[in-house]
Amino acid sequence: MDFSSKLLEQAVAEMSQLPGVGKRTALRLVLHLLKQPADQTTQLSEALVNLRTKIKLCNNCHNISDTELCEICSNKNRIREIVCVVEDIRDVMAIENTSQYRGLYHVLGGKISPMDGIGPSQLTIKSLIEKVKVGEIEEIIFALSSTLEGDTTNFYIFKQLGGLKVKTSTIARGISVGDELEYADEVTLGRSITNRIPFEGSLKN
Amino acid sequence: MDFSSKLLEQAVAEMSQLPGVGKRTALRLVLHLLKQPADQTTQLSEALVNLRTKIKLCNNCHNISDTELCEICSNKNRIREIVCVVEDIRDVMAIENTSQYRGLYHVLGGKISPMDGIGPSQLTIKSLIEKVKVGEIEEIIFALSSTLEGDTTNFYIFKQLGGLKVKTSTIARGISVGDELEYADEVTLGRSITNRIPFEGSLKN
Structure with missing residues (x-):
């Protein structure tokens, strides 16, 4: 793509590094931000930088x-x-x-x-x-x-x-609640039979 | 969605304001940025803010x-x-x-x-x-x-x-180059017949 602006080109290049975001989508997102009040861009940028620099992982569970x-x-x-x-x-x-x-x-x-x-x-x-x-x-x-x-x-x-x-x-792996048996894949259906549970146990929830 | 972190929640909220980006996609993008070097987030943020604050519209054509x-x-x-x-x-x-x-x-x-x-x-x-x-x-x-x-x-x-x-x-509106006539929509095909051009003219490109 041939951009008329280096600033635009850079913003699109950075945006398109996100997973699943191609050049075309990146351009659409960036042009959207240009049409919105400048505040929105500032807030997005600050939220991202804040998150990246201040975030911690829990000492116990690493969440x-x-x-x-x-x-x-x-x-x-x-x-x-x-x-x-x-x-x-x-x-x-x-x-x-x-x-x-x-x-x-x-x-x-x-x-x-x-x-x-x-x-x-x-x-x-x-x-x-x-x-x-x-x-x-x-x-x-x-x-x-x-x-x-x-x-x-x-x-x-x-x-x-x-x-x-x-x-x-x-x-437990098995048939999803609400799913029809005939559409379940064989491995899942097989496991759900092998790992069957007492009927009384299934009434708990 | 119930986030364990306010910073994460804010970043996802801002990201999901972009068109076509839902909460789930926003979370995926933000978690991706967390796994990348901090530089990538800084560069993305700077590129967006630079674009939004410094961009001009051409005085003549408004591009x-x-x-x-x-x-x-x-x-x-x-x-x-x-x-x-x-x-x-x-x-x-x-x-x-x-x-x-x-x-x-x-x-x-x-x-x-x-x-x-x-x-x-x-x-x-x-x-x-x-x-x-x-x-x-x-x-x-x-x-x-x-x-x-x-x-x-x-x-x-x-x-x-x-x-x-x-x-x-x-x-000109008409059949796309390379398209089969039978799949063209009626309005386009109709216009392309009404607005037909001299055969010699079509050889120019």
Whole structure:
């Protein structure tokens, strides 16, 4: 693209570095900002820089937080003996939205993925193992996404936990509530039969 | 969404004010920036603020420009007697990419659209008429998009030009080069038959 303005060109170049934002979309977004009051651009810029420079990771669970200890970890009403292992803050938000979980979290910051150059040392696995070694955690719930990388990460952590006295579990995989059986994929349907639960147990929720 | 961090919440709120960016996409973009070096966020913010505060509109054609007179208007090799009327900078870029036009532009800044509260006074129509009155412009080419608003705007300008000695033309509408006739819409195909051109003329490009 041939821009009539270097300023415009730079703004579009920076904007199009965001994932899923091509040059055309970047230009559309930047032209939109030009039509809005200057305040909007200032506020967007300040919010981004503030976030990037001031954000902290919780000392205990490594979730994104404004304080040294996040709201969940510092909440006295949460069950401190159960820890749910997730990939990132989006999973924490998704589980919190269900209002079905009262334990703490441990945010790994990703999944083991040799293809993307991510090994166990880039994740917060060591810190998890050390928390378990202290001896106050009774159960670890694995809640990573059900992919090759997710399964690999689960298994790696499981092996590292070997010998330590802690219960491990994984979230149930099965047919989504409201879904028709005939449209479910075979693997999911197969697992949901293998891992069937007592009927009385299903009435709890 | 329930964020664990006010900083994160603010950044997502600002980002999701961009057109076509929902809360989920905004969160994905912001989390991406957090994983990148802080430089990237700083550069994005600076580029946006620089653009918004320093950008100028060309005194002659109203296109976005870093200088008082844009590169096209200050280019001695352009034909100053022909002016192509377009909606915004994207149309200028599209026409420039064809390398088929050697005249100048006049950027309206939008189309007349009562539904969006945009009347003739918000556009640069008055300045166009005044340029024509000076008497140096020989031809005005209308190149607005072929919509109700585009046609209305063309017609409004055409009426305003009434009495002034200037030729007016509009870009040709027809079947796209490479398109199959059977898939063309009726209106376009109809117009392309009505506005057929001498066969010798079509060999020029």
